[in-house]
Amino acid sequence: MKSIQKPIVIVGAGFAGMTVALNLKNLNPSLPILVVDSESKFIFKPLMYEVLSKEIRIWEATPKFANIFSDAGITFLKNCLTKISFKENILEFSDELKLSYQYLVICTGSIPNSFFIKGVEENCYFFNDFHDLNKLKSFLTKSQKTSSHKKLFIVGGGPSGIELACKIQDIFTDQFQISLIEKSNEILSRNKIFNREQAEIALEKRKINILLNSTVKEVSKTEISISSEDGITSLDKDIVIWTAGVKPNLSYLETDYITKKYGRILVNNNLQIENHNNCFALGDISIISGMEELPITAQVAMQEGKHLAKNLALLIQGKDPLPFEFQDNGEMISLGIGEASISGLGVTLSGKLAFEARRLIYASKLPDINESIKSASSWIFQKKSIFKKFF
Numbered sequence: 001m002k003s004i005q006k007p008i009v010i011v012g013a014g015f016a017g018m019t020v021a022l023n024l025k026n027l028n029p030s031l032p033i034l035v036v037d038s039e040s041k042f043i044f045k046p047l048m049y050e051v052l053s054k055e056i057r058i059w060e061a062t063p064k065f066a067n068i069f070s071d072a073g074i075t076f077l078k079n080c081l082t083k084i085s086f087k088e089n090i091l092e093f094s095d096e097l098k099l100s101y102q103y104l105v106i107c108t109g110s111i112p113n114s115f116f117i118k119g120v121e122e123n124c125y126f127f128n129d130f131h132d133l134n135k136l137k138s139f140l141t142k143s144q145k146t147s148s149h150k151k152l153f154i155v156g157g158g159p160s161g162i163e164l165a166c167k168i169q170d171i172f173t174d175q176f177q178i179s180l181i182e183k184s185n186e187i188l189s190r191n192k193i194f195n196r197e198q199a200e201i202a203l204e205k206r207k208i209n210i211l212l213n214s215t216v217k218e219v220s221k222t223e224i225s226i227s228s229e230d231g232i233t234s235l236d237k238d239i240v241i242w243t244a245g246v247k248p249n250l251s252y253l254e255t256d257y258i259t260k261k262y263g264r265i266l267v268n269n270n271l272q273i274e275n276h277n278n279c280f281a282l283g284d285i286s287i288i289s290g291m292e293e294l295p296i297t298a299q300v301a302m303q304e305g306k307h308l309a310k311n312l313a314l315l316i317q318g319k320d321p322l323p324f325e326f327q328d329n330g331e332m333i334s335l336g337i338g339e340a341s342i343s344g345l346g347v348t349l350s351g352k353l354a355f356e357a358r359r360l361i362y363a364s365k366l367p368d369i370n371e372s373i374k375s376a377s378s379w380i381f382q383k384k385s386i387f388k389k390f391f
């Protein structure tokens with residue numbers, strides 16, 4: 001067994017980082033683990049729609065890191081990584097703190113990608129983190145007090161765009177005239193067929209206008225310009241929500257480590273960064289050689305986190321790491337208040353039952369701390385009869 005003098009440092013405590021830290025501590029309680037995150041709360045992103053619609057309370061989806069990690073006996077530090085010196089095994093942080101590590105795990109997630117389209121950064125709302133959620137919620141709530149039928153555009157026909165469109169329509173009935181803009185010829189083009197069909201039904205039921213084969217060219221303070229086969233059209237807008245894509249959050253990393261083709265860090269199937277066997281990159285920021293088609297999801301991030309915990313335990317015992325394998329457990333999307341669609345592992349489910357099943361599954365995935373146990377149990381007890389039916 002190798003001795004560990006310096007800590008295992010995990011930067012980014014989202015789905016990947018949290019999973020590595022908690023699993024590794026379980027496997028080897030004596031290991032010194034330091035988790036660093038620039039925020040003080042975990043955000044369970046798949047439940048952001050339910051926070052917007054007040055179907056769940058904000059604290060249920062955003063437990064504090066300090067509570068999660070102190071309960072598990074792991075040290076947590078709130079700080080923002082600004083630089084990695086791989087040669088010296090040193091990390092630098094925004095307050096000029098320097099830390100050395102024996103093993104490093106980076107998993108700093110994604111940020112919205114505006115693809116350099118004019119006016120997007122300045123004139124669009126986003127839906128990627130806690131701050132975006134609060135900003136959007138405040139705009140929508142203020143709008144409710146003024147005139148109805150405000151023109152709301154959602155750019156991106158992926159899961160985020162669809163889920164937001166359905167939720168907003170259900171919360172603010174008739175308050176907004178919602179249009180969904182998608183550049184390809186179908187929505188949810190990379191998702192399961194069953195979920196796509198359910199989403200189409202949900203959008204139609206809510207009379208959401210879908211603009212396919214349409215690309216946003218510019219967003220100004222008052223207008224959105226869209227290019228389609230009819231040419232370029234400029235439409236008045238009250239709000240544009242941008243969900244058209246994400247890019248890895250890697251401002252602290254030299255560009256040499258980022259692949260030109262995918263814009264992410266290439267790792268081998270042990271999740272190691274090339275030429276740095278004691279450094280690992282997980283979740284949205286990385287791409288595994290030979291598994292380039294894996295989606296950018298919490299499911300992948302958590303499976304990678306669990307696998308890396310096992311590999312780190314092996315490495316520390318002087319054993320060889322094992323290659324990562326992905327198991328597709330299916331996908332779930334919420335489709336308005338109290339409705340969802342689930343497809344995976346041979347099961348398809350839609351409507352209210354799917355909504356409750358989705359919440360139960362997510363409750364079981366929330367970090368295992370007092371707060372989440374409380375929230376999970378409150379969901380379960382409230383909906384006991386529905387769960388009985390489901391099981």
Ligand SMILES: Cc1cc2nc3c(=O)[nH]c(=O)nc-3n(C[C@H](O)[C@H](O)[C@H](O)COP(=O)(O)OP(=O)(O)OC[C@H]3O[C@@H](n4cnc5c(N)ncnc54)[C@H](O)[C@@H]3O)c2cc1C
Nearest residue numbers: 012014015016038045046081108109283284297298299301
């Ligand atoms: C609205 C929404 C809904 C989603 N729904 C689903 C879904 O239903 N199913 C699914 O599988 N996936 C879903 N996803 C995708 C999923 O949330 C991500 O793929 C997942 O969060 C990636 O995990 P991660 O650990 O790589 O990054 P994250 O979970 O984003 O965590 C990154 C962490 O790094 C921290 N950080 C960033 N930069 C620094 C820095 N410089 N220094 C220190 N800390 C830093 C951040 O504060 C954050 O805590 C959704 C995403 C969004 C935005």
